[in-house]
Amino acid sequence: MPTTLFTNVQILDSTGEKPFAGEVLVQGNRIAEVSRQAGAITREAHRVVDGGGAMLMSGLCDAHTHFSWINQAGLDPIGLMPVEEHILEAADNARTYLDCGYTMCVGAAAAKPRLDVVVRDYINKGRIAGPRYLANGPEIATIGGLGDLNPSHVGAYTFVEVVNGPYEMRACVRRLLKEGVDLIKLNLSGEEITKCKAEDTPMAEDEIAEAVREAHRKRGVRICAHARSAESVKLCVKHGIEIVYHASFADEEALDLLEANKDKHFVAPGLAWVYQTCYAAADWGITEEVARNMGYFRELEAAVETMKAMRKRGIRVLPGGDYGFAWTPHGTYAKDLEYFVELLGFTPMEAIQSATLLGGEIMNRPGELGLVRNGYLADLILLDGDPLQDITLFQDRSRILAIMKDGSFHKEMTPPARAQVSVAA
Ligand SMILES: [Zn+2]
Known part of the structure; x- marks a missing residue:
């Protein structure tokens, strides 16, 4: 079994304990030993990596990932791109995530039914580079819901599956399960940039219930939802939708419900999309004034207050910013941190x-x-610096000296080690 020994590293193990000097032995695809004593682990490893004092920690997770969003200014291009180009774009974006130190990604919807599952499968076969991935299908929306871009006289070209009623919902979910998705995504609320607004909640309860029932029939499959409105967040809790995206306008009642069920739900606000639509989209015609008129400043203010309240209540809130639009381009994922x-x-x-x-x-x-603990899978990154002192460190790929996934290097450290980490007391 191939072994790698990291020596001369600071270890940030993610338990909450401050980093400590030590060594980590990787055997096969797992962490076999974490030692606080230099020289305590045998040097007979196949490969010894002198970290030069760099920070060794777990790879990162993006909880709201779209491999098939293609850095364009709007939603039409995602629907219109032919599948051949689209799969290559998605594979390229998967590699970019891993290049940035992300070893875990949760698919928050694919633009076409098989894009995510095919990329996931080829990553798992080792044919292309990418993080561990939970594949999603296209978002499911009701007629007139978020993503139903089709003018009524034109055939379907959008990036969502448009359904009407529980019967069509069931058929749609079954088709996606047949393709092998890990998650089903429902668009419960709208979005300011579309005709269906953020605080609209167009999906009916019998449609939601049918989707959840059908998805949960298959072992391991979970549901996630685009849920900006207060009503939609409450529906997530009521129907057992595990992953709640956005939740910007969650009110006290919604927060109480999430807190009472905090072991069952994850929230990922997707802040980059809202923040950068406010402040970084002027080159694409969305000046701050336009964004204000669209309602994004109001949403940003609401989202910040809501997420602060969630943190205080111990609700699980994860980074993952809806990257892949022109003003939230792939490769900038660590802005979320x-x-x-x-x-x-x-x-x-x-x-x-x-x-x-x-x-x-x-x-x-x-x-x-x-x-970073004995027995865990060896998904590790080696950082040139201390992210506890500078959280923006992750945004500079050159400071990520090495990236290991499942015990294999995606990026190897190039000697001589130049990292010198001083850990704050
Ligand atoms: Zn999204």
Whole structure:
């Protein structure tokens, strides 16, 4: 069994304990030993990596990923792109996630039914590079719901599956399950940039109930929802939708419900989309004034207050920013960690635990992913610096010296080691 020994590293293990000097032995695809004593682990490993004092930690998780969003300004291009180009784009984006130190990603919808599952399968076969991935199908919307872009006189070209009534919902969910999705995505609420607004909740309860019942028939399959309105968040709790996306306008009642069921739900606000639509989309015609008129500033303010309240209530909130639009391009994923600290008041340690420890939980592999600990899968990154002192460190790919997934290097450290980490007392 191939073995790798990391020596001369600071270890940020994601338990909440401050980093400590030590060594980590990887055997096959698992962490075999974490030692606090230099020289205690045998040097007979196949490969010894002198970390030069760099920070070794778990790979990161993005809880709201779209491999098939293609850095365009709007939703039409996602629907119109032919499948051949689209699969290549999706594979390229998968690699970018891993290049950025993300070893776990939760698919938050694919633009066509098989894009996510095919990319996931080829990653798992080792044919293409990418993170561990939970594949999704297209978002399911009702007629007139978020993503129903079709003018009524034109055939379907949109990036969502449009259904009407429980019968069509059941058929749609079954078709996606047949293709092998890990998740089903429902568009419960709308979105300011479309005709269906963020606080609209167009999907009916019998449609939601049918989708959840059908998806849960298959072992391991969970449901996620685009849920910006207060009503939609309450529907997520009522119907057992495990992953709640956005939740910006959750009111006291919705927060109470989530808190009372905090072991069952994850929330990923997708802050980058809202924040950058407010402040970084002017080149595409969305000036701050336009964004304000669209309602995005109002939503950003609401989302920040809501997420602060969730943090205080111990609700599991994870980074994952809906990346893949022109003003939220692929490769900038770690901005979310900065938003968690700067906007939501998370400590850097809490933000990192959300992206690692909670990442393992949302990936449905608690006890195996998200910590640097004996027996865990060897998904590790080696950082040139201390992210507890500078959370923006993750945004600079050159500071991620090495990336290991499942015990194999995606990126190897190039000697000589230049990292020198000083850990804050
Ligand atoms: Zn999204």
